[in-house]
Amino acid sequence: xxxxxxxxxxxxxxxxxxxxxxxxxxxxxxxxxxxxxxxxxxxxxxxxxxxxxxxxxxxxxxxxxxxxxxxxxxxxxxxxxxxxxxxxxxxxxxxxxxxxxxxxxxxxxxxxxxxxxx
Numbered sequence: 001x002x003x004x005x006x007x008x009x010x011x012x013x014x015x016x017x018x019x020x021x022x023x024x025x026x027x028x029x030x031x032x033x034x035x036x037x038x039x040x041x042x043x044x045x046x047x048x049x050x051x052x053x054x055x056x057x058x059x060x061x062x063x064x065x066x067x068x069x070x071x072x073x074x075x076x077x078x079x080x081x082x083x084x085x086x087x088x089x090x091x092x093x094x095x096x097x098x099x100x101x102x103x104x105x106x107x108x109x110x111x112x113x114x115x116x117x118x
Contacts, residue, residue, distance in 0.1 A: 002080035004092060005052045008069045009034040017069040025095045031074055043100045048073040049082055050103070072109055 008017040013035050024032040030046040031037055038045070050073040059065055068076050075092065085099040 003078050004075055005078040006068050006076040008072075008074055008076070010072070011035060017072055019069050023074075034074065043098075047075060047097065048103050049075040049077060049099075051080070051082055052076050052078045070109070073103070 007020050007023055009020060009023065009031055010017045011033060015035075023034075025047070026032060026037075028046070029037055029039060029041050034047075036045040036047075050071055052068060055066070055068055055071055055076070082099065083102065086101060087099065089096055089098045091097075
């Protein structure tokens with residue numbers, strides 16, 4: 001059964017992600033308290049998702065132990081493939097979201113992956 005495995009936010013771009021239990025979302029603005037929350041937010045910055053299974057796979061093939069929150073995504077899922085959901089709507093708790101596109105690794109994650117020589 002698909003589930004939310006972790007919820008994470010970062011209040012500022014230069015701060016690490018915080019693993020939290022619950023969030024407040026506002027349509028068109030994002031997650032309250034997250035660095036990308038904005039009055040005039042676009043579809044690319046409201047919230048991000050990643051499959052925990054992809055993180056586990058990456059860590060296995062690279063012989064690394066990068067934590068789930070270090071991948072800097074807001075919602076870490078378990079038991080659901082996200083890529084086929086592009087263009088579709090889904091419900092996470094009381095929040096209805098539309099999946100717009102694949103999310104490329106952020107600069108901080110790219111730097112971390114280079115440091116691990118993968």
